[in-house]
Amino acid sequence: MKKQDMNRDWIATAETLSSAxxxxxxxxxxxxxVKLGGHAMGSDEAMDSFARDIVLLRQVGVNPVIVHGGGPxxxxxxxxxxxxSTFVNGKRVTDAATMEVVEMVLSGVVNKRIVxxxxxxxxxxxxxxxxxxxxxxxxxxxxxxxxxxxxxEMDPTVLKNLFDKDMVPVIAPIGVGRDGATLNINGDTAxxxxxxxxxxxxxxxxxxxxxVKNADGDVMTELKAADVEAMTAEGVIAGGMIPKTETALxxxxxGVRACTIVDGRVQNAVLLELFTDHGAGSMxxx
Ligand SMILES: Nc1ncnc2c1ncn2[C@@H]1O[C@H](COP(=O)(O)OP(=O)(O)O)[C@@H](O)[C@H]1O
Ligand SMILES: CC(=O)N[C@@H](CCC(=O)OP(=O)(O)O)C(=O)O
Numbered sequence: 263m264k265k266q267d268m269n270r271d272w273i274a275t276a277e278t279l280s281s282a283x284x285x286x287x288x289x290x291x292x293x294x295x296v297k298l299g300g301h302a303m304g305s306d307e308a309m310d311s312f313a314r315d316i317v318l319l320r321q322v323g324v325n326p327v328i329v330h331g332g333g334p335x336x337x338x339x340x341x342x343x344x345x346x347s348t349f350v351n352g353k354r355v356t357d358a359a360t361m362e363v364v365e366m367v368l369s370g371v372v373n374k375r376i377v378x379x380x381x382x383x384x385x386x387x388x389x390x391x392x393x394x395x396x397x398x399x400x401x402x403x404x405x406x407x408x409x410x411x412x413x414x415e416m417d418p419t420v421l422k423n424l425f426d427k428d429m430v431p432v433i434a435p436i437g438v439g440r441d442g443a444t445l446n447i448n449g450d451t452a453x454x455x456x457x458x459x460x461x462x463x464x465x466x467x468x469x470x471x472x473x474v475k476n477a478d479g480d481v482m483t484e485l486k487a488a489d490v491e492a493m494t495a496e497g498v499i500a501g502g503m504i505p506k507t508e509t510a511l512x513x514x515x516x517g518v519r520a521c522t523i524v525d526g527r528v529q530n531a532v533l534l535e536l537f538t539d540h541g542a543g544s545m546x547x548x
Contacts, residue, residue, distance in 0.1 A: 290323040292463040293425075294536065295518075297453035298376065299502075300333040301470035302526025306379075312468075313379040315532040316430060320385060325425045328380075328387075328432045329456055331449030332372035333502075339367050352505045356408040356446040364446045365391075368434040376432050387430045392437035392452065393444070395420035400437040400445045411437040411445030413455035421460065454509035458516035465513050466535060467506050468526025473544035474503065485546045487511055510546040520547045 296316065303309060319326045336354070340347050340363055348355045356364060373389040380387035392398025392413070397420060400411025424431050435452035437445045447455075450467055457465040473481035474490075477498050482489065490507045493499045499507050503523075510521035524535050524543030535542045 291325065292323075293325045293327065293457075293460050294319065294464045294466065295327045295329060295453055295457040295460065295462045296466045296532060297449055297468060298328060298330045298526060299449060299467070299469045300331040300335055300372075302468040303330075303332075303372075303375075304527055308527065309375065309379045310383065311529060312526070312532070313376075313383040313385065315530060316380060317383045317385040318533070319536075320428070320430055326430055327421060327456060327460070327462075328376060328430065329435060329449060329453035330368070330372055330376055330432065331435065332368050333449075335372055336364055336367045339363050349501075350404075350407060352502045353404075353407055353410055353448050354446060355406075356410050358409065361409045361444055361446055365434075365436055365444060369436060373432055373434045380430055380432065385430050386428060387432050388424055389432045389434070390420065391434040392447065396438075397421070397433070398437035398447065398452065398455065400439055400447065402439060402445065409439075409443060409445050411439060411447045413437060413447065413452065416455060416459035418456070418459050421456075448505045450505040450509040454513040454516075454518075454521075457513050457518045457521075461517045462513075463519050464536065465510070465518050465521040466532060467509070467521065467523045468531060469502075469506065469523060470525065470527060471503075472525045473523055473542075474499065474507065482544050483541075485510075485544050487546075490546070507546070514546055514548040520545055522546075 316326050345359055369391045377387045377389040396417045398413045399415040401414040403412050421431050435447040435449045437447050439445050474485055476482055490511055506523050513521045522535055522543045522545045524531055531542060
Protein backbone atom coordinates (compact mmCIF):
# COMPACT_ATOMS: atom_id res chain seq x y z
CA MET A 263 0.00 0.00 0.00
CA LYS A 264 1.24 3.51 -0.82
CA LYS A 265 2.18 5.64 2.19
CA GLN A 266 -0.29 8.31 1.11
CA ASP A 267 -3.22 5.84 1.15
CA MET A 268 -2.09 4.39 4.44
CA ASN A 269 -2.25 7.81 6.06
CA ARG A 270 -5.75 8.31 4.75
CA ASP A 271 -6.79 4.94 6.22
CA TRP A 272 -5.45 5.85 9.59
CA ILE A 273 -7.06 9.30 9.51
CA ALA A 274 -10.43 7.62 8.86
CA THR A 275 -9.81 5.19 11.73
CA ALA A 276 -8.77 7.94 14.13
CA GLU A 277 -11.83 10.04 13.23
CA THR A 278 -14.10 7.07 13.85
CA LEU A 279 -12.41 6.34 17.15
CA SER A 280 -12.45 9.90 18.44
CA SER A 281 -16.25 9.99 18.05
CA ALA A 282 -16.32 6.54 19.61
CA UNK A 283 -14.68 7.19 22.96
CA UNK A 284 -17.97 7.04 24.93
CA UNK A 285 -18.68 3.64 23.41
CA UNK A 286 -15.39 1.94 24.14
CA UNK A 287 -16.15 1.21 27.78
CA UNK A 288 -19.52 -0.24 26.86
CA UNK A 289 -17.75 -2.83 24.72
CA UNK A 290 -15.02 -3.74 27.21
CA UNK A 291 -14.90 -7.57 27.38
CA UNK A 292 -17.82 -7.76 24.94
CA UNK A 293 -17.99 -10.61 22.45
CA UNK A 294 -18.46 -9.50 18.85
CA UNK A 295 -18.88 -12.17 16.18
CA VAL A 296 -18.04 -10.89 12.71
CA LYS A 297 -18.94 -12.91 9.63
CA LEU A 298 -16.84 -11.98 6.62
CA GLY A 299 -18.62 -13.08 3.45
CA GLY A 300 -16.74 -14.14 0.34
CA HIS A 301 -18.11 -11.14 -1.57
CA ALA A 302 -16.87 -8.77 1.14
CA MET A 303 -13.28 -10.05 0.88
CA GLY A 304 -11.68 -7.73 -1.59
CA SER A 305 -8.11 -6.86 -2.42
CA ASP A 306 -5.20 -7.35 -0.01
CA GLU A 307 -5.62 -3.65 0.94
CA ALA A 308 -9.28 -4.22 1.87
CA MET A 309 -8.32 -7.31 3.85
CA ASP A 310 -5.59 -5.35 5.67
CA SER A 311 -8.10 -2.62 6.51
CA PHE A 312 -10.54 -5.22 7.91
CA ALA A 313 -7.69 -6.81 9.87
CA ARG A 314 -6.70 -3.43 11.39
CA ASP A 315 -10.28 -2.92 12.62
CA ILE A 316 -10.32 -6.35 14.26
CA VAL A 317 -6.89 -5.97 15.88
CA LEU A 318 -7.99 -2.58 17.20
CA LEU A 319 -11.15 -4.12 18.69
CA ARG A 320 -8.99 -6.62 20.54
CA GLN A 321 -6.74 -3.80 21.75
CA VAL A 322 -9.69 -1.94 23.31
CA GLY A 323 -10.79 -5.06 25.20
CA VAL A 324 -13.37 -6.60 22.86
CA ASN A 325 -13.24 -10.34 22.14
CA PRO A 326 -13.74 -10.60 18.37
CA VAL A 327 -14.54 -13.90 16.69
CA ILE A 328 -14.27 -14.11 12.91
CA VAL A 329 -16.40 -16.59 10.98
CA HIS A 330 -15.85 -16.50 7.25
CA GLY A 331 -17.49 -17.56 4.02
CA GLY A 332 -15.79 -17.98 0.67
CA GLY A 333 -18.57 -18.93 -1.75
CA PRO A 334 -16.99 -17.16 -4.77
CA UNK A 335 -13.61 -18.80 -4.07
CA UNK A 336 -15.28 -22.25 -3.88
CA UNK A 337 -17.08 -21.51 -7.17
CA UNK A 338 -13.79 -20.61 -8.86
CA UNK A 339 -12.10 -23.84 -7.74
CA UNK A 340 -15.13 -26.00 -8.69
CA UNK A 341 -15.10 -24.38 -12.11
CA UNK A 342 -11.39 -25.17 -12.55
CA UNK A 343 -12.11 -28.78 -11.63
CA UNK A 344 -15.20 -28.77 -13.88
CA UNK A 345 -17.56 -29.73 -11.05
CA UNK A 346 -21.10 -28.30 -11.48
CA SER A 347 -22.68 -26.58 -8.48
CA THR A 348 -26.22 -25.42 -7.65
CA PHE A 349 -27.85 -23.54 -4.76
CA VAL A 350 -31.23 -23.96 -3.06
CA ASN A 351 -32.35 -20.97 -0.95
CA GLY A 352 -28.77 -19.68 -0.70
CA LYS A 353 -27.29 -23.07 0.30
CA ARG A 354 -24.95 -25.09 -1.92
CA VAL A 355 -26.06 -28.58 -2.87
CA THR A 356 -22.96 -30.50 -1.71
CA ASP A 357 -21.99 -33.98 -2.95
CA ALA A 358 -18.85 -35.81 -1.75
CA ALA A 359 -16.56 -34.33 -4.43
CA THR A 360 -17.86 -30.81 -3.76
CA MET A 361 -17.39 -31.30 -0.01
CA GLU A 362 -13.70 -32.03 -0.53
CA VAL A 363 -13.25 -28.84 -2.52
CA VAL A 364 -15.28 -26.78 0.00
CA GLU A 365 -13.08 -27.93 2.88
CA MET A 366 -9.86 -27.44 0.93
CA VAL A 367 -10.78 -23.89 -0.10
CA LEU A 368 -12.37 -22.72 3.18
CA SER A 369 -10.10 -24.34 5.79
CA GLY A 370 -7.02 -24.07 3.60
CA VAL A 371 -6.87 -21.00 1.41
CA VAL A 372 -9.49 -18.58 2.76
CA ASN A 373 -8.99 -19.26 6.47
CA LYS A 374 -5.23 -18.86 6.26
CA ARG A 375 -5.52 -15.66 4.20
CA ILE A 376 -7.56 -14.05 6.99
CA VAL A 377 -5.32 -15.41 9.77
CA UNK A 378 -2.26 -14.09 7.99
CA UNK A 379 -3.85 -10.65 7.40
CA UNK A 380 -4.71 -10.32 11.13
CA UNK A 381 -1.25 -11.40 12.22
CA UNK A 382 0.40 -8.97 9.77
CA UNK A 383 -1.45 -6.18 11.60
CA UNK A 384 -0.12 -7.27 14.98
CA UNK A 385 -2.93 -9.64 15.99
CA UNK A 386 -2.60 -13.20 17.28
CA UNK A 387 -5.12 -15.03 15.13
CA UNK A 388 -5.69 -18.78 15.17
CA UNK A 389 -7.47 -20.59 12.33
CA UNK A 390 -10.05 -23.27 13.14
CA UNK A 391 -13.07 -24.96 11.64
CA UNK A 392 -16.12 -26.37 13.38
CA UNK A 393 -14.22 -29.67 13.53
CA UNK A 394 -11.63 -28.36 16.00
CA UNK A 395 -12.23 -29.32 19.64
CA UNK A 396 -15.81 -30.38 18.69
CA UNK A 397 -16.82 -26.77 18.16
CA UNK A 398 -19.77 -27.55 15.82
CA UNK A 399 -21.70 -30.84 15.62
CA UNK A 400 -24.43 -30.78 13.00
CA UNK A 401 -27.69 -32.40 12.03
CA UNK A 402 -28.60 -32.85 8.38
CA UNK A 403 -32.18 -31.53 8.22
CA UNK A 404 -32.37 -31.49 4.39
CA UNK A 405 -30.67 -34.65 3.05
CA UNK A 406 -31.60 -33.56 -0.50
CA UNK A 407 -28.88 -30.86 -0.16
CA UNK A 408 -26.26 -33.59 0.41
CA UNK A 409 -23.47 -32.90 2.91
CA UNK A 410 -24.99 -29.67 4.28
CA UNK A 411 -25.10 -29.34 8.04
CA UNK A 412 -27.20 -27.36 10.49
CA UNK A 413 -25.36 -26.68 13.79
CA UNK A 414 -27.04 -28.67 16.56
CA GLU A 415 -24.50 -28.97 19.39
CA MET A 416 -21.80 -26.42 20.11
CA ASP A 417 -18.76 -26.61 22.36
CA PRO A 418 -17.24 -23.12 22.64
CA THR A 419 -14.54 -24.12 25.18
CA VAL A 420 -11.74 -23.62 22.65
CA LEU A 421 -12.96 -20.08 21.88
CA LYS A 422 -13.02 -19.09 25.56
CA ASN A 423 -9.50 -20.46 25.99
CA LEU A 424 -8.32 -18.37 23.05
CA PHE A 425 -9.97 -15.21 24.49
CA ASP A 426 -8.08 -15.79 27.73
CA LYS A 427 -4.82 -15.94 25.78
CA ASP A 428 -5.53 -12.72 23.86
CA MET A 429 -5.99 -14.64 20.60
CA VAL A 430 -8.55 -14.08 17.84
CA PRO A 431 -10.35 -17.21 16.55
CA VAL A 432 -10.95 -17.36 12.78
CA ILE A 433 -13.48 -20.08 11.96
CA ALA A 434 -14.23 -21.85 8.66
CA PRO A 435 -17.87 -23.00 8.42
CA ILE A 436 -17.25 -26.75 8.31
CA GLY A 437 -18.83 -29.11 10.84
CA VAL A 438 -19.07 -32.77 11.74
CA GLY A 439 -22.25 -34.87 11.52
CA ARG A 440 -23.40 -37.27 14.24
CA ASP A 441 -22.07 -40.08 12.04
CA GLY A 442 -18.67 -38.38 11.69
CA ALA A 443 -19.24 -37.03 8.15
CA THR A 444 -17.66 -33.71 7.17
CA LEU A 445 -20.43 -31.17 6.50
CA ASN A 446 -20.68 -27.85 4.67
CA ILE A 447 -22.39 -25.12 6.71
CA ASN A 448 -23.53 -21.82 5.24
CA GLY A 449 -21.20 -19.16 6.66
CA ASP A 450 -24.02 -17.01 8.01
CA THR A 451 -25.63 -20.02 9.70
CA ALA A 452 -22.31 -20.98 11.33
CA UNK A 453 -21.72 -17.40 12.53
CA UNK A 454 -25.23 -17.26 14.03
CA UNK A 455 -24.75 -20.54 15.89
CA UNK A 456 -21.40 -19.37 17.29
CA UNK A 457 -22.85 -16.00 18.32
CA UNK A 458 -25.75 -17.75 20.05
CA UNK A 459 -23.63 -20.24 21.97
CA UNK A 460 -21.37 -17.40 23.17
CA UNK A 461 -24.40 -15.14 23.90
CA UNK A 462 -22.51 -12.53 21.90
CA UNK A 463 -23.14 -8.83 22.36
CA UNK A 464 -23.19 -8.30 18.61
CA UNK A 465 -23.26 -10.29 15.41
CA UNK A 466 -22.11 -8.43 12.30
CA UNK A 467 -22.73 -10.01 8.89
CA UNK A 468 -20.37 -8.33 6.40
CA UNK A 469 -21.47 -8.57 2.79
CA UNK A 470 -21.44 -6.68 -0.52
CA UNK A 471 -24.61 -4.60 -0.19
CA UNK A 472 -25.32 -1.62 2.06
CA UNK A 473 -27.97 -3.60 3.97
CA VAL A 474 -31.35 -5.25 3.45
CA LYS A 475 -33.23 -3.42 0.71
CA ASN A 476 -37.02 -3.04 0.48
CA ALA A 477 -39.05 -3.37 -2.73
CA ASP A 478 -38.10 0.22 -3.70
CA GLY A 479 -34.39 -0.59 -3.33
CA ASP A 480 -33.94 1.50 -0.15
CA VAL A 481 -31.82 0.11 2.67
CA MET A 482 -33.85 -0.52 5.84
CA THR A 483 -31.83 0.67 8.82
CA GLU A 484 -33.96 -1.32 11.29
CA LEU A 485 -35.88 -4.54 10.64
CA LYS A 486 -38.42 -6.41 12.75
CA ALA A 487 -39.18 -10.13 12.49
CA ALA A 488 -42.49 -9.36 10.77
CA ASP A 489 -40.68 -7.27 8.10
CA VAL A 490 -38.29 -10.14 7.37
CA GLU A 491 -41.10 -12.68 7.11
CA ALA A 492 -43.19 -10.48 4.79
CA MET A 493 -40.25 -9.48 2.57
CA THR A 494 -39.12 -13.10 2.23
CA ALA A 495 -42.65 -14.25 1.32
CA GLU A 496 -42.82 -11.47 -1.33
CA GLY A 497 -39.42 -12.49 -2.74
CA VAL A 498 -37.87 -9.08 -1.89
CA ILE A 499 -35.39 -10.90 0.34
CA ALA A 500 -33.91 -13.57 -1.93
CA GLY A 501 -30.82 -15.70 -2.65
CA GLY A 502 -27.88 -15.17 -0.31
CA MET A 503 -29.87 -12.66 1.78
CA ILE A 504 -32.21 -15.45 2.98
CA PRO A 505 -29.64 -17.23 5.22
CA LYS A 506 -28.51 -13.82 6.53
CA THR A 507 -31.93 -12.63 7.68
CA GLU A 508 -32.81 -16.15 8.94
CA THR A 509 -29.59 -16.16 10.94
CA ALA A 510 -30.21 -12.67 12.32
CA LEU A 511 -33.67 -13.63 13.60
CA UNK A 512 -32.49 -16.89 15.16
CA UNK A 513 -29.52 -15.14 16.75
CA UNK A 514 -31.51 -12.35 18.44
CA UNK A 515 -34.16 -14.84 19.58
CA UNK A 516 -31.32 -17.00 20.93
CA GLY A 517 -29.81 -14.31 23.17
CA VAL A 518 -27.58 -12.23 20.89
CA ARG A 519 -28.24 -8.56 21.67
CA ALA A 520 -28.35 -7.31 18.08
CA CYS A 521 -27.38 -8.39 14.60
CA THR A 522 -26.42 -6.04 11.77
CA ILE A 523 -26.10 -6.78 8.05
CA VAL A 524 -23.53 -4.34 6.75
CA ASP A 525 -21.40 -3.55 3.68
CA GLY A 526 -17.99 -5.04 4.45
CA ARG A 527 -16.36 -3.23 1.51
CA VAL A 528 -16.73 0.14 3.22
CA GLN A 529 -13.59 1.48 4.94
CA ASN A 530 -13.75 0.85 8.72
CA ALA A 531 -17.16 -0.87 8.36
CA VAL A 532 -16.80 -2.75 11.65
CA LEU A 533 -15.69 0.28 13.68
CA LEU A 534 -18.35 2.53 12.13
CA GLU A 535 -21.09 0.08 12.98
CA LEU A 536 -20.00 -0.57 16.56
CA PHE A 537 -18.71 2.84 17.57
CA THR A 538 -20.91 5.51 15.98
CA ASP A 539 -24.41 6.67 16.76
CA HIS A 540 -25.59 6.35 13.19
CA GLY A 541 -24.07 2.85 12.75
CA ALA A 542 -24.29 1.26 9.32
CA GLY A 543 -26.42 -1.28 7.47
CA SER A 544 -29.62 -2.97 8.68
CA MET A 545 -30.03 -3.84 12.35
CA UNK A 546 -32.26 -6.59 13.70
CA UNK A 547 -33.02 -6.69 17.43
CA UNK A 548 -35.10 -9.07 19.52
N1 LIG B 1 -33.59 -7.59 -0.14
C1 LIG B 1 -32.29 -7.68 -0.41
N2 LIG B 1 -31.46 -6.67 -0.01
C2 LIG B 1 -30.12 -6.72 -0.28
N3 LIG B 1 -29.52 -7.75 -0.94
C3 LIG B 1 -30.29 -8.78 -1.36
C4 LIG B 1 -31.71 -8.79 -1.12
N4 LIG B 1 -32.21 -9.94 -1.64
C5 LIG B 1 -31.17 -10.59 -2.20
N5 LIG B 1 -30.02 -9.92 -2.04
C6 LIG B 1 -28.71 -10.39 -2.54
O1 LIG B 1 -27.97 -10.99 -1.47
C7 LIG B 1 -26.58 -10.79 -1.75
C8 LIG B 1 -25.75 -11.06 -0.49
O2 LIG B 1 -25.65 -12.45 -0.28
P1 LIG B 1 -24.32 -13.29 -0.71
O3 LIG B 1 -24.03 -13.01 -2.15
O4 LIG B 1 -24.54 -14.70 -0.30
O5 LIG B 1 -23.23 -12.56 0.17
P2 LIG B 1 -21.95 -13.07 0.98
O6 LIG B 1 -21.03 -13.75 0.00
O7 LIG B 1 -21.40 -11.79 1.51
O8 LIG B 1 -22.42 -14.01 2.08
C9 LIG B 1 -26.56 -9.37 -2.27
O9 LIG B 1 -25.41 -9.10 -3.04
C10 LIG B 1 -27.83 -9.29 -3.10
O10 LIG B 1 -27.58 -9.61 -4.45
C1 LIG C 1 -24.01 -24.76 2.61
C2 LIG C 1 -23.34 -23.60 1.95
O1 LIG C 1 -23.95 -22.92 1.13
N1 LIG C 1 -22.07 -23.34 2.29
C3 LIG C 1 -21.31 -22.26 1.71
C4 LIG C 1 -20.11 -22.00 2.59
C5 LIG C 1 -19.36 -20.74 2.22
C6 LIG C 1 -20.20 -19.49 2.41
O2 LIG C 1 -21.19 -19.43 3.10
O3 LIG C 1 -19.68 -18.41 1.73
P1 LIG C 1 -20.28 -16.93 1.58
O4 LIG C 1 -20.52 -16.42 2.95
O5 LIG C 1 -19.21 -16.20 0.87
O6 LIG C 1 -21.57 -17.02 0.78
C7 LIG C 1 -20.86 -22.60 0.27
O7 LIG C 1 -20.62 -23.77 -0.03
O8 LIG C 1 -20.74 -21.66 -0.53
